[in-house]
Amino acid sequence: MSTPPGPSGGEKAVSKAFANIDLDGHNLPPSPAPSSPRNGRKYALATELVYTDSKDQYGASSIPIYQSATFKQSSAGGGSEYDYTRSGNPTRTHLERHLAKIMKASRALVVGSGMGALDVITRVLRPGDEVITGDDLYGGTNRLLTYMAANHGIIVHHVDTTEPQKVRDVVSNKTAMVLLESPTNPLIKIVDIPSIAKMVHDSNAKAFVVVDNTMLSPMLCNPLDLGADIVYESGTKYLSGHHDIMAGVLAFNDPAIGDKMYFTINSTGCGLSPNDSFLLMRGIKTLAIRMEKQQTNAQRIAEFLEQRGFRVRYPGLKSHPQYDLHWSMARGAGAVLSFETGDATLSERIVEGARLWGISVSFGCVNSLISMPCRMSHASIDAKTRKERKMPEDIIRLCVGIEDVDDLIDDLSRALVQAGAVTITADGFHANGTAKALAEVPIDVSDAI
Numbered sequence: 001m002s003t004p005p006g007p008s009g010g011e012k013a014v015s016k017a018f019a020n021i022d023l024d025g026h027n028l029p030p031s032p033a034p035s036s037p038r039n040g041r042k043y044a045l046a047t048e049l050v051y052t053d054s055k056d057q058y059g060a061s062s063i064p065i066y067q068s069a070t071f072k073q074s075s076a077g078g079g080s081e082y083d084y085t086r087s088g089n090p091t092r093t094h095l096e097r098h099l100a101k102i103m104k105a106s107r108a109l110v111v112g113s114g115m116g117a118l119d120v121i122t123r124v125l126r127p128g129d130e131v132i133t134g135d136d137l138y139g140g141t142n143r144l145l146t147y148m149a150a151n152h153g154i155i156v157h158h159v160d161t162t163e164p165q166k167v168r169d170v171v172s173n174k175t176a177m178v179l180l181e182s183p184t185n186p187l188i189k190i191v192d193i194p195s196i197a198k199m200v201h202d203s204n205a206k207a208f209v210v211v212d213n214t215m216l217s218p219m220l221c222n223p224l225d226l227g228a229d230i231v232y233e234s235g236t237k238y239l240s241g242h243h244d245i246m247a248g249v250l251a252f253n254d255p256a257i258g259d260k261m262y263f264t265i266n267s268t269g270c271g272l273s274p275n276d277s278f279l280l281m282r283g284i285k286t287l288a289i290r291m292e293k294q295q296t297n298a299q300r301i302a303e304f305l306e307q308r309g310f311r312v313r314y315p316g317l318k319s320h321p322q323y324d325l326h327w328s329m330a331r332g333a334g335a336v337l338s339f340e341t342g343d344a345t346l347s348e349r350i351v352e353g354a355r356l357w358g359i360s361v362s363f364g365c366v367n368s369l370i371s372m373p374c375r376m377s378h379a380s381i382d383a384k385t386r387k388e389r390k391m392p393e394d395i396i397r398l399c400v401g402i403e404d405v406d407d408l409i410d411d412l413s414r415a416l417v418q419a420g421a422v423t424i425t426a427d428g429f430h431a432n433g434t435a436k437a438l439a440e441v442p443i444d445v446s447d448a449i
């Protein structure tokens with residue numbers, strides 16, 4: 001891995017912008033609230049999400065959109081806090097400081113998409129470096145790593161990250177990065193982040209442990225507290241919450257990592273635009289209330305499907321084989337669940353029969369979505385690899401929104417009946433055929449490669 005270049009124009013402007021350190025050692029003001037009210041108690045995250053302060057000349061209660069590419073300097077020597085929006089912009093900085101606070105990081109940076117965030121992170125890799133990652137991971141992540149392996153000389157090991165021993169077996173002094181998702185997308189497998197992070201750091205102090213926290217958001221999990229060096233997420237999902245922007249977020253505690261990532265963002269020009277920074281900032285304020293409602297709905301729907309005899313993957317269900325592990329790391333189960341029918345054509349009929357549930361990729365939005373990952377979000381993983389990784393072609397993913405849960409259940413029930421996935425009985429209806437047979441076999445999270 002390369003060492004970061006020394007600061008030049010743009011970096012100087014940003015280090016100036018990060019000159020204030022709060023009581024917790026965060027380089028954060030003016031955006032966030034003070035870390036604790038007068039009695040010394042920490043503010044709850046729901047409070048921190050909403051509260052922001054700024055030095056705006058008119059006291060604007062929401063951050064103004066500094067829709068300007070350039071900033072006038074007071075002298076020929078430049079040196080003002082901002083000079084050019086690719087290098088830094090007040091709206092983006094406000095958002096980054098707010099995110100650092102809520103992600104419990106010393107620094108956060110924002111870019112144009114979740115994949116953009118991973119691109120920034122993986123630019124530290126050099127030919128010959130090795131990356132260890134999961135066998136169930138988001139299709140776009142798999143695609144980027146495959147591209148890097150084919151074109152940039154990176155060696156990628158896909159292992160079952162639900163078993164830390166499998167990671168241990170491949171860690172070496174060539175390991176530059178261990179990339180984890182938990183829960184995984186779409187098999188909802190849980191990864192023991194603290195054990196893997198400790199083991200990786202003990203084996204190779206130079207390796208970065210990177211966690212994609214998109215499925216939980218900072219509302220439910222802080223991977224930096226669990227031992228990760230870098231956390232990133234797609235701001236397109238829960239953080240913004242309305243599927244009206246694309247964004248990516250990165251956060252770290254080590255200033256050297258932050259400088260390296262900032263250098264890449266400034267060099268490649270992928271920083272989030274002022275307008276999208278404003279929208280992401282607005283979305284974040286309602287994260288707590290959205291997530292609370294979404295996961296309450298998700299829990300009801302997961303229980304409904306399980307009671308009706310389907311095999312359901314959701315960490316809010318006691319039947320999830322890694323229930324305890326999940327709750328040792330997270331404050332909630334999130335709002336993405338998947339279930340199987342054992343028959344891809346049947347799944348297709350269910351998905352197409354839903355009306356309230358939009359057939360759409362993505363998750364974390366206020367609207368409920370239904371999809372077939374193997375044909376949609378994970379279609380970029382070829383069929384042979386999906387088979388090797390034991391990804392069920394019939395799996396249906398539900399991304400639960402904030403609608404009335406009974407309406408969602410009604411709509412899903414109608415789709416299940418219409419598709420012929422259930423048999424109507426005196427006490428309601430129950431999964432039949434392949435779905436029923438599948439549910440009799442408990443989920444084995446380590447059944448992939």
Ligand SMILES: Cc1ncc(COP(=O)(O)O)c(C=O)c1O
Binds near residue numbers: 116181185212215233
């Ligand atoms: C787990 C996960 N990580 C990263 C991404 C990439 O985010 P984006 O679509 O914002 O690039 C996605 C979805 O796209 C995802 O599901």
Ligand SMILES: N[C@@H](CCSC[C@H](N)C(=O)O)C(=O)O
Binds near residue numbers: 138185363376377
């Ligand atoms: N066509 C897109 C698919 C995006 S999937 C978005 C999201 N991460 C999800 O899991 O639904 C692509 O090729 O990337």
